[in-house]
Amino acid sequence: MSEHEEKEDGDPLPECPPMVSRDLKSILVTSVLQLEEIDVGLYRGKNHWIPLSRRLFGGQIIGQALVAAAKSVGDHLYAHSLHCYFVRAGDPDIPVLYNVDRVRDGRSFCVRSVKAIQRGEPILVLQASFHLDQPSPLMHQFSMPEVPPPEDLLSLEDLIRFVLGKPDLEQKVKQGFNKVLANEVPIEVRPVNPLQFSREVTTEPKRMFWVRARGHIGEGNMKLHVCVAAYISDYSFLGTTMMSYPAKRVKMMASLDHAMWFHNTFRADEWMLYEVDSPWAGGSRGLVQGRLWRRDGVLAASCCQEGLIRLTAPKDRSKL
């Protein structure tokens, strides 16, 4: 029996749902990553999915900034890396403006710098570099971990529904999970180890999940798939730092910086395995690194992020 079929206490998990129709166009490409051009090199984005923290989702800001950067780059060049700092919390109630600076146009590389702005102040600064597709005598990659295919695993939503069915669940946790269900993220996730997800076990800070954009994007536009992957890469990423601790009350958790390297072509609307670990945490910060694998074992992209993690102080028991 595989781990997702029966939990340790013998409760059966719900059956895997049938595959939903994926004919609908992904909202990421029809709305979130569609920027309105306001002036030369100046764009406006729409806010969509808002995390429980009520600050703008970092992945949305990175994805939109990368779309803005890519607009001034020829179709023969592909984003191979990006580096960014989140310098202020994004306000979900107002749109974000993206101001693109054409830093350099070379024969093989182009570099762009983008400032994401709200109320005249930067909320993110991003640099992205684009490269001509060139042959290479050097070619290597690690091997993809062996995991069950996504078709054999439960979706995040079904796992949440299962956890919500538990009678002894804390009210606050219940409310949090209900809010997650009500506010549909435009990404589909299937965790490889459901017990890790429901925080019923503490483990090494390492986890894997299958992920893809909801809906259909289609073949062809690699520029767009890269921007969608940038959006996806910030989801369930920093939380990996918390996995080796029993559930703690988080006061503030926010990505501080984020970097990505794109290695091979992929489709962000097809399942990719996100392999994430946190090699270090300290000083109210934590580091996470991730690899996005195509399901045929090709390494599509690598990511790295440092985030701020402030916990609420434990109650002073001597005063009780």
Ligand SMILES: CC(C)(COP(=O)(O)OP(=O)(O)OC[C@H]1O[C@@H](n2cnc3c(N)ncnc32)[C@H](O)[C@@H]1OP(=O)(O)O)[C@@H](O)C(=O)NCCC(=O)NCCSC(=O)CCCCC(=O)O
């Ligand atoms: C807040 C950032 C990181 C900078 O902080 P700081 O320089 O401290 O800014 P301040 O404006 O001075 O303070 C902000 C806030 O923090 C309190 N504060 C400051 N220092 C301390 C301290 N030493 N101890 C405790 N508290 C402190 C200060 O009082 C303020 O509190 P407030 O008045 O109540 O606000 C800033 O750079 C920032 O916010 N950057 C943006 C980060 C961000 O938005 N990242 C992207 C979003 S995170 C994300 O998307 C992850 C989503 C994951 C979704 C999923 O996986 O499910």
